[in-house]
Every structure is written in structure tokens, then in C-alpha cells.
Amino acid sequence: MEYYFIGIKGTGMASLACMLYDLGYQVSGSDLEKHFFTEEELRKRNIEIKPFDPANIHDNMNVIIGNAFLDDFPEVQAAHNNPTCVCRRYQYFVGDFLKDYHLVCAAGSHGKSTTTGMLAKMLQGIGETGWLIGDGEGHITKDTQYFALEADEFRRHFLAYHPEYAIITNVDIDHVDYFKDKADYRSAYEQFSDNVTKGIVIYGEDPEARLCQLNPAVPHYWYGVKDDDDIQAVNCVETNEYMEYDVLFQKKMFGHFRFTLVGHHLLLNSLATIGVGILLGMKPETIQEHLGEFTGVKRRFEIEYDGDNIYVSDYAHHPTEVGVTLDAARKRWPDRKIVCVFKPHRASRVKYFADDFAEKLRKADKIYLCDFTSIDDKQDGTNIDITYLQKRIPESVVLTEDEKGAALLAKEKPAVFMFLSSKDIYWLADLVKKAK
Numbered sequence: 001m002e003y004y005f006i007g008i009k010g011t012g013m014a015s016l017a018c019m020l021y022d023l024g025y026q027v028s029g030s031d032l033e034k035h036f037f038t039e040e041e042l043r044k045r046n047i048e049i050k051p052f053d054p055a056n057i058h059d060n061m062n063v064i065i066g067n068a069f070l071d072d073f074p075e076v077q078a079a080h081n082n083p084t085c086v087c088r089r090y091q092y093f094v095g096d097f098l099k100d101y102h103l104v105c106a107a108g109s110h111g112k113s114t115t116t117g118m119l120a121k122m123l124q125g126i127g128e129t130g131w132l133i134g135d136g137e138g139h140i141t142k143d144t145q146y147f148a149l150e151a152d153e154f155r156r157h158f159l160a161y162h163p164e165y166a167i168i169t170n171v172d173i174d175h176v177d178y179f180k181d182k183a184d185y186r187s188a189y190e191q192f193s194d195n196v197t198k199g200i201v202i203y204g205e206d207p208e209a210r211l212c213q214l215n216p217a218v219p220h221y222w223y224g225v226k227d228d229d230d231i232q233a234v235n236c237v238e239t240n241e242y243m244e245y246d247v248l249f250q251k252k253m254f255g256h257f258r259f260t261l262v263g264h265h266l267l268l269n270s271l272a273t274i275g276v277g278i279l280l281g282m283k284p285e286t287i288q289e290h291l292g293e294f295t296g297v298k299r300r301f302e303i304e305y306d307g308d309n310i311y312v313s314d315y316a317h318h319p320t321e322v323g324v325t326l327d328a329a330r331k332r333w334p335d336r337k338i339v340c341v342f343k344p345h346r347a348s349r350v351k352y353f354a355d356d357f358a359e360k361l362r363k364a365d366k367i368y369l370c371d372f373t374s375i376d377d378k379q380d381g382t383n384i385d386i387t388y389l390q391k392r393i394p395e396s397v398v399l400t401e402d403e404k405g406a407a408l409l410a411k412e413k414p415a416v417f418m419f420l421s422s423k424d425i426y427w428l429a430d431l432v433k434k435a436k
Helices: 011-022 039-044 074-080 090-097 112-123 154-160 182-193 264-279 284-291 319-332 347-361 403-410 427-434
Strands: 002-006 026-030 048-050 062-065 086-089 102-107 129-133 137-139 146-150 165-168 199-203 220-224 231-238 243-249 252-259 302-306 309-314 338-342 366-369 416-420
Touching (some): 002 011, 011 129, 086 090, 102 112, 112 129, 112 146, 112 264, 231 264, 243 264, 252 264, 252 284, 366 403
Parallel strands (some): 026 048, 102 165
Antiparallel strands (some): 129 137
């Protein structure tokens, strides 16, 4: 069977392509010729990546379409116009592909990639586990029984998934080009809860989550650090090197856990993951052994040391994510200068959250902003540039993504450089290292 991916370098798309290849299928695809970090695993497998061209589509292909490419995109049109091709959007293919596994999903506005990575580690304690994470990572074997999946709420795509268990890390409104308001955003999670068959673990300190009318036929468990949470972290110790805490499940001691992770958001992500382990009947020592191996996922607080400088790449693209990521950096390196380089995704998000972005970005000592360049940044007609945000942060500097911009950043050395974006700006760090 031949699979062809339109937009094969997309994070989920690249992961899925590698998984199908590893299962023995013929896989190829198309994308922009510029380098993306996701293509490394594709190239290791010699998966062919072609420039976009409608002529790439031929008879009897199974075509998987990335969601950045609308129905009027030439390759998409060619696939739909060929009656011998089977065409499916990414999420619908994934939903059907995973229906025979013990599926556990991580959903939520923020933290779902990291939480999926944590689930992938923990679930290996009970059986052969696969995973598909929005950081370009995917894994599956012919013996896979359990599967950890990142479930993205974008345009309600996660409604294509039917997990046994699900984590909802928060219901903090996003994708404002599609969702009308907070109630509409909540309704997507309410619909998603109807797809879950065995149990939901949901963040108790999120007021929007507490407003959700979840599926009454499936038990749900609140997690957090408050006394009204079903899965509660108590006796918490958080340092710039590790965290440890006890877990109460419905007011009864379950176990003690210690992880080499920094940042309160990671405490909450790990607590939610432990909650799923409890529902699956796992022992605390098994959870500790396997979850304790988690060190992070790609593009989520990835750290590189270079002499007196530290370079961190993170996917943060929503003001809440920007805030917690910069807080984690401050906790980890309290005495260092923190320089933030932020490239936004989607003009509508920046317009809606501009004041919040400005507040959160000011947690850094110096702020540099990159302009919109992605194919879908202004797809909904929102026509602003980066100065819309820069005007709210007068001390910030608009940065060009080239050697000139890197030279400007290099003047900040020594520093902790935070590259925050869902887009591919991390190659700038290499230019900064070389610049004098």
C-alpha cells in the first residue's frame, strides 16, 4: 500500500509518515524545500520528499492531507480529482488507524505534547506502547497494544479520536480565528468527552474546565494541588534541579514521586499522567520507574549549553505558554539574563491576545520579535504585522531572521536565549553561536 503525504514535514504528519514506513508501507510526500527539524527522521528512513507539484499525485494513492493545505491547494485538488485515490485529512486517518489500540489521549490548550510524551513513557510499564506527538515524534511496532496520542482541539479535530482515557490539561481559549468565544471553545471539549469510553483526568484549577459539562456516562477526576481535587499533589518540593511530591487519590495516599523536572506546569503534567496510571491499576513504583525516565519532548524546553551561553527552544505560541516557559527559565537560572526571541503563529491569535502576550513576554529581560511568515498566518484575513505587538512592548526589538538579526542577538551574550515559537526559528541559535 502506498501512502502520500501533502505537507509531510508537518509535526504530526512527519511522525505518522515514519510510523507507516516502520510498519512496512511505501511512503512519500511533498513539502516546501526549506529545512524543517521534522525532516531528519524522514531522511534517516530515505522517505522521498518532493517539492509541491500536482503531477506528484498518481493512481491508487492513499493521500493524507496536512491541515495547513486547503481544498484549493493544487496537490489537494489533484488528489480529490483522481477517482482512484483515497483522500483523508490527517486527523481522520489517525482516528481510524488507532481504533484497535488501547488509546490514551492528552488534550488541552497547553501542555498536551509534553503530557503525551509522559504518557508514552509511563504506559511502557504495562505493555508495548506506541505514540504520536506533535513534536515530530512517532513510534509503533507490530506488537503495540497501548497508544499515547496528542489530541489537538484545532477546528475540533480531536473529535476524530475515541480514546479509552483522556487527559484535559486546561480549556484556555485559543484558535480564535475559528472558535467564537469561550463557551464555543468549551463546547469542543464537551463534545470530545463524549468520545471517551473509560475515564477523564482534567485540571481542577482551570475555571473554564470547571464550567465544562462533561460526559456524565464516563467518570472524570479533577487533578491539581487543591483539596477539592481527586488526584492531588501534596508536600510539593520544587527546586531548580528537581521536584518531588506525594499523590493522594480520593484523599488516600497513593505514592511518593521524584522527577528531574523544573517548572510547576511540569508538576501538573506529571500529576495528570500519574492519574491515568492510577486508573489503569498501575503500581506507584512502576509509574515512578517509567515516568522517571522522561526528560522532555522535542521543542519543549530543549536546552543546549555553549560556553557561557544557554540556548532553549520551546514551542510556546500562546501567552499562557510563553508565561510558564519564561517562569521555568527564571526558576532554573535565577541569576542569568534571559533574552526572549518570539515568533508568533497566526495573526488572529496575536490580535486577540496582544495585551496578554505583552505582559507575559515582559518576564524576559530583553525581548526580540520576528514577523509572520507562515502559509497560514493570515489565512482568515487578519492583516496585521509584528508591529501590532511591538507597539505594546516599546522596549522590544523587531528582529530579522538572518545573519544581521543573529549578530544583534549575539551582542546580548552571555545570556540565556529563549527561542519561543511553533514555527522553525531555532536555526537562528546556530547563527548566534557563530556571531561575534
